[in-house]
Amino acid sequence: MVCVCVCVCVCVCVCVFAAAVTAPASLNAVVGHPLLLGCNITTSPGNIVSQVRWHSWHNKILIAYKQSVQVRISHQDPNVQLTASLNNASYITIKKVEPDHEGCYRCVFDIFPDGMREGKTCVSVSGQSESDPGNRTAVSGRLANLSCWYNLPERVHQVLWRKTAEQGDTTTVASCTKDGHQSITEPFVGRVGLSRNMSVTQLTVRSVRTEDEGCYTCEFHTYPDGMKKATTCLSVYVLPKTDVTHVTSPSGVTEVNCTAQSRPAAEITWKVEGDNRTLGPPVLSVYEQGDGTTIVTSMLLFQSGLLSDRSVKCIVHHLGLTEPLTMSLDPDGEELADPLLVPHSFFFFFFFLTTLLLFNIRHMCKCN
Template identity: 30%
Template sequence: MARPAALPLLLLLFLGTGAQNVQVQIPAEVRGLLGSDVTLPCHLQSGEPQIRVSQVMWLRWDRYGGSQSVAVFHPIHGASFPNSGPYDQRMSFVTGNSRETEAELRDASLLLKGLRAEDEANYTCEFATFPWGSSKGATWLRVLAEPKNHAESQEVTLGPDPTPMARCVSTGGRPPARISWFSPLLGEGTEARTAGPVPGTFTVTSRFTLVPTPQADGAKVTCKVEHETLSEPVLIPLTLSVKYPPEVSISGYDDNWFVGRVEATLSCDAQSNPEPTAYEWSTTMGSLPPTAVAQGPRLIIRSVDESANTTFICSVANAVGTSRAEQTIRVRDTPRASTGDVGPVVWGAVGGTLLLLLLAGGAMAFILLRRRRRKSPGEGGAVGSYDPKTQVFGNGGPVLWAPPAPGPTKEEQEEEEEEEEEEGGLMLPQPGAEDDMESQLDGSLISRRAVYV
């Protein structure tokens, strides 16, 4: 129950009219559980020893700002409970209805038994004293009730529209409980509030709404209930249930069914809720081949022949409906080469190619080296000689030129022609003029055939 808007400033202040060292000690709020006993503490504190309490009174304020006296104590006349309709036999002073000492008079704590929802209100405790006048304080009594919580999933059937799939109920709480949902699915909670089993209490019902799909079947959701009477939230896990017809697929075909293969098998895989009740195998041509044997979700081909070259159909039924799947078979004359057989052939071809390349490169290097050695000067050719008839003068003195080396003999030319035929027409580099020159220490070049003096 909400606290009246006009009361907080009025009731939560100490409105003492006596000395400042006389005050009322009272808590701002008191909580009690529905049906239990609760005490509203109220004490007069004063450092004045001569002060005397002449009367104690409790006032109850309603939501509209009106008040009424619910308990009075007088030192001579004792306790009185006016307007005690709802408080009959339920209200009393903690120190008793007769008091003999001043200390007892300063304790005005009030006991309220069998707490009810209508007891929730603002209360004012007021002391009338002599000679300091009156002092008062206010408290807010809150009545709470702990709820009972439970949740359950609701089995639904596959459909296109959002449907409540789980329900979470918090019964008899005061104030109303707060309910929320945790789920990986894109659902939402819708809440309704009704009166609880006890007056002044509330029942909150929250439904988790979602489009029912096969993916939602078996999914986990959690209902979370929060209330101020609970030390921690209550978590209730649930498993959703969606009824849907079978989802069918066929496995087992490896694209290697050949004539003569034995015990070839197809499997009919079905997911459904509830479980499948019947499996039926057929072909697009009607009946199964003579060598095919159906064993529930399995189809066994005892011996593969041309009759297995067809499309097989598996039909699965449950309480919701029937679904089917197809698998086309292609029968081969001979088994298909496996991946393991192709590997060695490929690697053998690659290795052979590399070996041929290495041999060709070695042969080419050998031929080039042999030709270079044969045509190098100084290996069997004529050396330069001095002849006065060939003397010429250059910038550095006379230079004697050696006669050119004789050409190859007829046998050598025939041998070279044979080598060129063996080379298979390969274009080999021809030795250039630079082979006749020799580098000197001073950086100059001289001919190997010339004789310098």
């Protein structure tokens, strides 16, 4: 009998994973805004994260803390906040980004017993353009100022303003370069001014017209951020031109017409003191004009006796007015309005008296 011995060798492989840190390779931050930075770490069993440190691009410690049941911070920059501290992650927030915050940031994990592991994120900083909040309004014939700004003026090489009309047509209004060269396009020459400031740019429209209404965009041509822009829209108001006329019929019914021409359309209301003896509600008529204004006429009928002891007032409301315009009819039936709004009948009466007086003087001279 022959005996054969067989030897079997069994190899057991044990894999040991080294700790690794992952972080975004790059991020973009905006000046004046917060920035969130984060790192994740994977560790092998038995390893413990004892401390976490964050370093800025010039190796300044932003925050350092010991990882335990209760986080203990040993160093913290006033502009840095610890957002999240987990066994496998660390997140911090830079509260307000400044231009010099551009660079690479390191998160460093001190691990026992493996040693130090770190991740890196490089941050690029750009500026932001902003304009005056909300839309702007201006009164026809007055001044309008439009402003916007860019918070990294040293990167601006040119500022350019464009206007987009309601129909969608876009026109270049003005531009200014870093070396001080300024250009105003032909339709706006003499009426538009532009500041030479590369940080805060202001477009001034003198003696505003209705055709100046539209949306204005300021463009900051920068390097290396590219073009940044902001838009604000301008609405042009035309204050009401008002008039009050009336006529009384033989039957004793007085018709009063209160008219306001403006942009946008005005609202007309009536106030009758005491007992209301009007003959029905006011009748409203609206007429659109070619110049963009609207004529609104409100007609009111009442018994003529109402004027002898009651006050009848026409009140005009408009978005461009700080308070409504009020026009009254006196007991004699004469309109009492703004002195600048003298009724047309007065001028006709004055013209008639003047003509009659001149005729009599000439006739007397001939007789002599």
